[in-house]
Amino acid sequence: MMDVTLENFETEVIAASQTVPVLVDFWAPWCGPCKVIGPLLEKLETEYGGRFKLVKIDSDQEQQLAAAFGVRSIPTCILLVNGQPVDGFMGAQPEGKLKEFLDKHLPPAAEPQEEEAIKEEPAPLDAAGQLQQLQDKLAASPDDDDARFDYVKALLLSGQDDAAKVAFAPVIAKAVGVRRLDSLQRLMNAMDFAAEQADLTGSTAKFDAQIGANKRDFVARFAKAQLLAAQQRWTEAMDELLEILMRDKAWDEDLARKTYIAILDIMEPPKPKVAEGQIPPDDPTVASYRRRLSSVILS
Secondary structure, three states, X not given: OEEOXXXXXXXXXXXXXXXXXXXXXXEOOOOHHHHHHHHHHHHHHHHOOOOXXXXXXXXXXXXXXXXXXXXXXXXXXXXXXXXXXXXXXXXXXXXXXXXXXXXXXXXXXXOOOOOOOOOOOOOOOOHHHHHHHHHHHHHHOOXXXXXXXXHHHHHHHOOOHHHHHHHHHHHHHHHHHOHHHHHHHHXXXXXXXXXXXXXXXXXXXXXXXXXXXXOOOHHHHHHHHHHHHHOOOHHHHHHHHHHHHHHOOOHHHHHXXXXXXXXXXXXXXXXXXXXXXXXXXXXXXXXXXXXXXXXXXXX
């Protein structure tokens, strides 16, 4: 509630009513009923939470404003919307009648919004935290081959070969029959092969020379592919395997094809969460190399 005079009438009433209804209470200090209705209007202004603005004009002090609104007795209340009077009443009114008057003209109260619990996004896990999370998941479901695949893969990619072999040991007997477990075994084989090489720098020069002398030296090509895979140079390793497959699709009991598929399994990132019924997008590199394999095999 605020007191309005001729000086601030334009701002506090006319301009203000362009955005919120303004209820003007004409009163005087000597008016008994004014002292009854005034506190009720102030209470309702608070209860209505900004749905209307209450202003008071002393009709004795601001006779020009009172005359402009045709005030003949007090209290007189006039409601303005968009700079224009829309309704009013004279005399003291009980609270219920005042509410009926206001509710008839004011915009409805906004529906109360349920406060959503503020969920703080957990801080991203570092590599050690992610590994621990995978280990905990496997410990909770030791028969879950997918959980074991994720954990062993993470160990291998972080260079913890010995720990990976320990974690893989419980399923080594069934690896041949479970493709993703077989893929882990093939990556471990590649890492063992790389460790056995005399050239500890991981150079492929020796194999490049052999391939240069004989493009159909599939043993050399496969050795190079294993070395590249052990270095996590996935696409280069698959390119070398494709060179074998383009010349001999079934070489060494499908060794090149199976190793290629193993690398695709290792490269495949976790699928992002999507809405129910939607299919998560494929990793573009994995999708591209999968199509290249199909093209060679089917040609």
